[in-house]
Amino acid sequence: MLRALALRPPWPYVGEVVRSLLGILLSVLVALELGSAAGAIAAGLSGAIAGAVALQDSRRGRLPLIVSASAGMALAAFVGQLTAVHPALYGVTVVLWCLVTGMVWAISANAGLVAASSSILLVTVPAADAGPREALTAALLALLGGLSQAVLVAAWPRQRWRGQRRVLTDAYGWLATGARRLAVDPDSILDPTPLIELRETATLTEHQARRRPPAHRGLYGLPERIAMTLNALRPHTDTPHLRAVLLATGDALQAISGSDSDTARTDAELALQHLTDASAALRGNVAAVVGRLREQVTEAVAVHFGDSDLLSATQAARTTIAAQWYGNSPILRHAVRLAGAVGAGTLIMAVAGVQNAYWIAVTVLLVLRPETAHTYTRCVARVAGTATGVVAASAVAAFLHPGPAVAAMLAVVFVAVAYAVVGLSYVPLAVALAAALTCLIDVSGAVDATTVSQRLVAIIVGGGLAVASHVILPDRSLVRLRQRAGELLKAEIDYAATVIRAFVHPLGHADETLAAVWERANRARSAFEATSGSARADAPEVRRWLMAYRAALNAVTGACATLEDQAHTAQPHTLDPRFVVAVDDYVDALRGEAPRPGRPWSLDARHLAEADQQLRDAATLLGKQDTAQRVLLAETETITRHLLTVADLARR
Structure with missing residues (x-):
């Protein structure tokens, strides 16, 4: 379910989304038919995660990814049920599990979200009177819930391009x-x-x-x-x-x-x-x-x-995670924050003895991310979204008292809403995910007004633990500065790419589009300057790096401003298609890959240099009337030169 956070809006793949939702519903209904409420929760959550993985575009086959995610969810359900009868062992298990899942963010955001979802299953499924048989049943149902998505993918494959x-x-x-x-x-x-x-x-x-x-x-x-x-x-x-x-x-x-x-x-x-x-x-x-x-x-x-x-992929993942085991690593610090906050929530849950206290740990898992930008704002916003979703879904359940099957269908509906809003903002997404998780949990029993208030208090406590973990163990100031520098670089490049594309492709709502990307770049610059002002720049090399970085990005901004003034004079319909191809390749080289958690965003200098050379070679295809595109060539040369300087600074 959390995995949906990393997906773009799925409307081109409506059929696949319907397939995923169908698998979730069938998994829960089968588990309920077998008489296992904990197994129904495990099967539904595993099916939701595996279904989201199935929507992932990947060079590696989707089926191995679905099977891996399903196995991880099954293991979480088994370990949670097996250790729940021993509170001390269960607490240690939860802390160690969250420490490991926090480190998984080093691989990718998608892997980190799947791992966080397995942690949610670990803290929601266990029952105090569970035994090995119940643990095995929950694990098998979780595995079958995930593998049902693999079966549906094989039976209902994606339409090939x-x-x-x-x-x-x-x-x-x-x-x-x-x-x-x-x-x-x-x-x-x-x-x-x-x-x-x-x-x-x-x-x-x-x-x-x-x-x-x-x-x-x-x-x-x-x-x-x-x-x-x-x-x-x-x-x-x-x-x-x-x-x-x-x-x-x-x-x-x-x-x-x-x-x-x-x-x-x-x-x-x-x-x-x-x-x-x-x-x-x-x-x-x-x-x-x-x-x-x-x-x-x-x-x-x-x-x-x-x-x-x-095997090679697994070894590469272990190497990537091992590379983050150092004191200043934002991934390691996130893992420690996550384990500490969830461990504290588990301790409070054991002491309080309240039935819905597990929402403390669930809230921490929903809101904590290895972020360095707007950390507190995003935490508070996610907590508010989580509370809204839980209270709304719990209130509906308290008044309507839906049966298990109806609660399962409501959970599927909220998962569909999560897919629909995933590209809008993380706040409505948090609302939809929390509501879906609430409905899924409610298949196991009745809900009343007391339950709603208990959950709300638990969410507030969990949100407080999440924010407190950032206060107690913040990222290093220079690490935050590097992260802000990467965010600023990405925002500046998105602005440059949008302006450059306007010279070869008609830009719909040009003024609004350019204003939006410039506003994002301006906000990123403000965040960078605020961080650089609070970070210690006593070391001469840090001051020199800041001066060189600012000078290079200011030059890029100036070139983009010149291009924006000329963009309205461009006549894309008169261009040779080969020149358009060269400009599109240059834009692709600028945009590069998506940012990775815990690492400052950087560009591929080699690809950019190649694309720039291809653009220079395509200059012979311009006619006398293409004066705007000749300005483009001059300014992209400036942009390339200064971005390569930035790339060299990032390697130091």
Whole structure:
């Protein structure tokens, strides 16, 4: 359920959302039929999490992710029920579990939300008189609730974007032919015009392109970057070993275009090995270009075939988590805050002996995030949203006294509302999630006015613990400053990307759109300056970094202001499509990947430099009438230069 926080609005996938909701309802009804109220809660919550995971776009298959999430939820239900009869052991288990789940945020926001949901299951399902049999029953029902989503995904698969995949494989086949031709004919040129069909097919709408994760959004840009790099090798075709590089590149790209073959992946990996061996013998400028080509072809193979090695993925996740075990890590501090606050809530629950006291721990899990920006404001807002959702759902249950099946249906309705509002704000989302969780819990018994008041008091206490944990263990000032710097960089780049796109695509409601992105950038700048004013900048290197960072971003802002003044004079309909492609690739390179928890946002300097060079090469496609676009070229050169400076500062 919490997993929905990381999803974009699902309206293009209405059928999949309905499939997910159907799986939740069936899981709860089956568990109720078996006579297990705790199992119904476990099955419903596990089904909701697995259903949200099923909506995730991922290079790795969805089924392994669903199975992994289901197994984690089942383990939480089993451990919670098994240890509930021993309060001291149960308290220690909850603290350790929350410490581990807090560290999972290092992998990604999605993984962190799934882990937080398992913690909610750990604190809501247990009963004081439960035994091994009840624990096993709850675990099996939680596992079946999650796996039901896997069955529905297999029976009701997502509609494939077949047209995009077909054009994509055709593009790689065209590139393979071009690379082989270049190996024998140095005078040949790869004209990227045929790749324009790929962009037009793969992009669909700007909204849908933004919904896709970076691995999918960049599918149409990667072949164009490979074509650009191959053209950059034309002056060096007489270099020894370069012919072997080009032939190996052609073999790898041909394997991608023939991915229906059983041996395609093996052929691609063998060609990559040949490419690596041939490039090792090169030196000088050509070695740098070939290195870029090798990285691009490797990326194309990885994106196209995906990463199906779960063992490697697990090892990479453990390495990522282990890298956060140091004192200043915001992820480690979040994990300690989470474990401490939930542990305190569990202790209060044991001492108070009130039936609904588990809402203290649930509230902490709902509102705490590894955030460094507007921490207290967001905590309080989530607490208010949680209280509103719980009170509203509890009040409805207290007055209407719905049966278990009706309560389950109400929970599903609120999950649907959560999907509908996920892109609006975290406050209405908190309301919907809390209401759904309340209805799901209420399948186990009657609700009266006393229950409502108990839950409200527990939420207030849980919210107080969440805020207090940030007061007691805040993030380091310099860590917060780096985080604010990353947020400011992302906001400035979003502003720049919006302005730049206006030169090649008509911008609907241009004034309102530009004003909105500028306002976000302005708020991010205010937060950065407030943090830099409160942080200790005694060290000379910190002061120098602040001065250089401000100067670079001020230059980017100035260039964007110049572009905004010229944007209304642009005439996109007169442009060569190849120039539009180059600008779109530049915008994609600017936007980069989504921010990751606990890490300052940064841009991909290599991709940006490549896209900038491609944009320079496309300048020859402009006509005399394209004066606004010539201003664009001059200002994007300034933006690139200063953003590369910012990227260099971030590595220090």
